Amino acid sequence: MLHHDESLLLKRAAAGHTEAFRVLFERHREAVYRFAWHLSGNSGSAEDVTQECFLRLVRHPQRFDAGRGSLRQYLYGMVRNLVRQHRDAAARELPLEEEGEPALPARPPAWSETADVARAVHAAVTELPALQREALALFEFEGLSLEETAAVVGADVGTVKSRLYRARERLRRALAPYGKEKQAPRSLP
């Protein structure tokens, strides 16, 4: 029912109905932005990806097949591709003088100024390898099932389970200073 409703909204938005586009945008905006943020670790890039994602959606509405999954899943797939494209483009645009210098890890703003646990967790997630990060973001933060996560990342369920396990192992170590028994959480080294 929701799939049918979203397909209809998408058709109307693609035909130029601003209100239909607004409904779709407001319904999925935060999820799309959140996933883009977890993948890119950068709010500016996440916003660019979010905007581009919705514009592409209405530019090519026929590419969405409701029979293959929900619109939300389709949008996650688009975010995944767009973040990869943005990362590749950014890598190409590096000035020659900076070649050879170590790349700075993507950290959220004000990471070192706050001991906020939520920020620490999000930052630790952005430090994960890309495939583990996207699996964890979809499964833990976006609430997708293992099957849905596997469909979005284009892998089988066993592979997703393995990535999740490795991601959690890394987080266990990275977030060790924030365990219950620790009185004063510290920022990560």
Next chain:
Amino acid sequence: MNPLNDDELDALLRQAKAEPPSSSPELSARTMAAYAGLRRRPSGWQALLSRPIRIPAPAGLLAAAALVAIGAAAGRTLAPPVVVQTRNVEVPVVQEHVVYRDCPVNSQTHGPQTGGLTFQELPPVQEIKPRVVRSIRDDQ
């Protein structure tokens, strides 16, 4: 430092989920403006020129092949012709003439038949009538 156990990690992830990163208020306005720009229909010639045309794959392939052929032909036509400088010279040539001669029909051999000639075929003359065609005095 000991790594977290499952419960501790889940608790931290729940905390993080409760405070998700949120987009700026400008994102909505920016995206709606971009959508409005996207939907703004071009008018007149712009609409006509920017209108996509669907071409069936076989026709497209045929057109591509035709373009390649035309390009190749044009390349050949446009190539500068090879100019060879010449001068007129006199070349001695031995011309051959065809000569017709009557030959006996029943002759089996070809070529001159002097080997088989006998005096029987040349009977003696009956009468000799000498005639002076030119005199030595004529030269004097």
